[in-house]
Amino acid sequence: MTTLLEIVKYLRGIAPRDYTIRGHDSRVEIGPQSDSDMINTTISRVVITTYLSGAAVTKATQEKANLVITFRPLFPFIVDRITGLDLKRIRLLSKNYISSYVLGSGWVGVKDGMADALCDLLGLKRLRDFVVTGDLTDVVPAGRVCGPSDVMNHSRFSDFVADKLGMESVTFSGDLDDEVQSILIFPGSYIDISEIISAKSEDVGTIVTGELAPDVRMMAHEEGISTLELGPFVTEDPGMERLRHQMSLEFPELKVEFYKSLSYTRSLTRR
Secondary structure (H helix, E strand, O other): EHHHHHHHHHHHHHHHHHHOOOOOEEEEOOOOOOHHHOOOOEEOOOOOOOOOOOHHHHHHOOOOOOOOOOOOOOOOOOOOOOOOHHHHHHHHHEEEEEEEEEEEOOOHHOOOOOOHHHHHHHHHHEEEEEEEEEEOOOEEEEEEEEEEEOOEEEEEEHHHHHHHHOOOOOEEEEOOEEEEEEEEEEEOOOOOHHHHHHHHOOOEEEEEOOOOOOHHHHHHHOOOEEEEEEOOOOOOOOHHHHHHHHHHHOOOEEEEEOOOOOOOOOOOOOO
């Protein structure tokens, strides 16, 4: 039988805590905390998802899972009380003896991790790592600078990305007629002012990410960098689905399922 400790050690190996950025670290969020308790907790079924939504918890209980692996934490910050939907989710997990593990930001920039999964899905040629300041080390890889698969302007590239990811729309800032050259793929919602400055210094012309703060989007536009924001979960799901494939190979005795996270938002055009 596979123990929780074995899985946690494996996950810590492929998503090192040294790669943590923005305080998004890895940890057992719900369940045994010490090595002695984890070694006595056996795992047979795993559900992998980007966010521990109510639907994901229901999926885990239906699959009789022992462990849910997420990218986004249920509790990004320390809390002194649990209420509402959070309490319902924790009660349901605890009642069914389901632990949860947060993979953390170490999975974003590591080789064959989240950024590489998105690059591969879009068919982009990886040129180099994009590094940022880490929480525990001076610099860590967190994105990939890529070249386009073909000569295209941003209008065509936006359609290309939406088609590859099965999206109805993307949020774009920039000039649609400009030719796409170097592209920064940075999954999640981590990009801040410092990343825009670094991208500009590296001659990045286009950024593909999850979401940007308004001031960050404005600065990118003023610096002549076009941005494509794909919304919550979209840039993260490919990496979590890749994790399912990797874990199925590493732990063939486990049943590992991937559950897609949905944002439930749509872009509407008013006339």
